[in-house]
Amino acid sequence: MFLSDQPQQNFFGFRGSGARQSSSRRFFFSAALLLLSLALCLGGCRRQDPSAQISDIGFYFDTVVELRLNGTDDQSLIDECFDKMKEYEALLSRTREGSDVWRINHSAGEPVEVSDDTAALIALAQKYYELSDGAFDITVAPYLTIWDFPNNPGKVPAAASLAAARIHVGLPLLRLEGNTVTLDDPRASIDLGGIAKGYIADRLKEYLAGKGVTSGYINLGGNMLAIGTKPGGVPWNIGIRRPFGEASDTITTVKIDGLSVVTSGPYERYFEKDGTIYHHILNPTDGYPVQNGLSSVTILSRSSADGDALSTSCFVLGLERGMELIESLDGIEALFITDDEELHYSSGFPKE
Ligand code: ADP
Numbered sequence: 495m496f497l498s499d500q501p502q503q504n505f506f507g508f509r510g511s512g513a514r515q516s517s518s519r520r521f522f523f524s525a526a527l528l529l530l531s532l533a534l535c536l537g538g539c540r541r542q543d544p545s546a547q548i549s550d551i552g553f554y555f556d557t558v559v560e561l562r563l564n565g566t567d568d569q570s571l572i573d574e575c576f577d578k579m580k581e582y583e584a585l586l587s588r589t590r591e592g593s594d595v596w597r598i599n600h601s602a603g604e605p606v607e608v609s610d611d612t613a614a615l616i617a618l619a620q621k622y623y624e625l626s627d628g629a630f631d632i633t634v635a636p637y638l639t640i641w642d643f644p645n646n647p648g649k650v651p652a653a654a655s656l657a658a659a660r661i662h663v664g665l666p667l668l669r670l671e672g673n674t675v676t677l678d679d680p681r682a683s684i685d686l687g688g689i690a691k692g693y694i695a696d697r698l699k700e701y702l703a704g705k706g707v708t709s710g711y712i713n714l715g716g717n718m719l720a721i722g723t724k725p726g727g728v729p730w731n732i733g734i735r736r737p738f739g740e741a742s743d744t745i746t747t748v749k750i751d752g753l754s755v756v757t758s759g760p761y762e763r764y765f766e767k768d769g770t771i772y773h774h775i776l777n778p779t780d781g782y783p784v785q786n787g788l789s790s791v792t793i794l795s796r797s798s799a800d801g802d803a804l805s806t807s808c809f810v811l812g813l814e815r816g817m818e819l820i821e822s823l824d825g826i827e828a829l830f831i832t833d834d835e836e837l838h839y840s841s842g843f844p845k846e
């Protein structure tokens with residue numbers, strides 16, 4: 495095509511004018527363009543192949559994670575994402591010795607310097623603590639230690655131990671000044687499990703977008719963040735799981751373009767005893783698993799960190815207060831599923 499006399503768009507965005515050049519100059523330019531196009535192809539053509547697609551599965555944050563990228567076959571993008579997940583895990587895990595969160599929880603009330611990511615996540619957690627009227631509270635960690643999900647084989651803790659933990663719970667016990675975190679109660683501790691996956695998904699999407707990826711998705715254990723649409727502008731069709739159903743059993747689906755879909759539900763980590771389901775989403779006021787007639791909350795949002803924090807928040811708030819919160823926020827929609835499998839949609843939810 496570079497030998498054509500027709501003016502055409504070249505790689506630098508201006509129109510060449512081969513037809514008006516002398517034949518020797520034309521030959522020189524044609525040869526140069528051919529070489530240039532070959533060089534560009536070696537370096538980039540494979541990556542720009544619109545029909546290419548790559549995907550991979552890993553295990554991070556105690557869950558299965560999946561990446562899918564369309565329009566590229568550059569495996570190093572996926573490798574880099576997995577490396578980033580490993581780094582985030584080493585930074586944000588509550589149980590990993592030396593992580594930022596571990597250092598905060600073992601600081602005995604002394605100030606701790608944390609990374610920009612940890613500080614940003616804690617600031618976001620503070621925002622959702624305020625917005626949810628304390629329902630979303632990362633200082634529920636003392637209760638989580640007592641419950642010990644997912645290792646707990648089915649033992650309900652003594653009421654007295656949860657009651658004793660209560661005075662060490664409450665986000666005002668934590669101070670964040672720049673990158674310095676101080677727990678005013680040395681026995682307080684934090685857990686970022688209700689928000690970290692969403693935050694990490696947002697960072698991975700930013701990285702991939704910066705590398706020119708325009709289609710794909712990041713699935714961190716059901717925490718789904720789409721990059722654009724499928725090839726050809728077809729929206730992603732995301733299945734929302736039937737609570738307590740098989741992983742493949744979807745109760746409904748939602749079509750999205752570049753959005754995040756995050757679901758919180760007790761069926762992720764729970765045990766059943768004497769007809770009661772004990773699960774990992776806890777009421778900050780008493781340390782018991784939330785029992786309010788909800789079996790899942792799904793949030794649709796642009797940012798997955800927002801979706802993650804809100805799905806946990808709304809699960810704790812319940813149908814009425816949760817829906818009120820969602821309706822007060824711009825650009826956020828929700829689906830609440832109650833124990834009787836009724837579907838309750840927010841007013842702008844793109845229903846089937
Ligand atoms: P999942 O991690 O299964 O995707 P969620 O996003 O709903 O589900 O987060 C649940 C996790 O959030 C719990 O495992 C725990 O780490 C943490 N958590 C539990 N209760 C609360 C709460 N009231 N506020 C903030 N975080 C919580």
Ligand code: MG
Pocket residue numbers: 687688689758801802803804805806
């Ligand atoms: Mg969450």
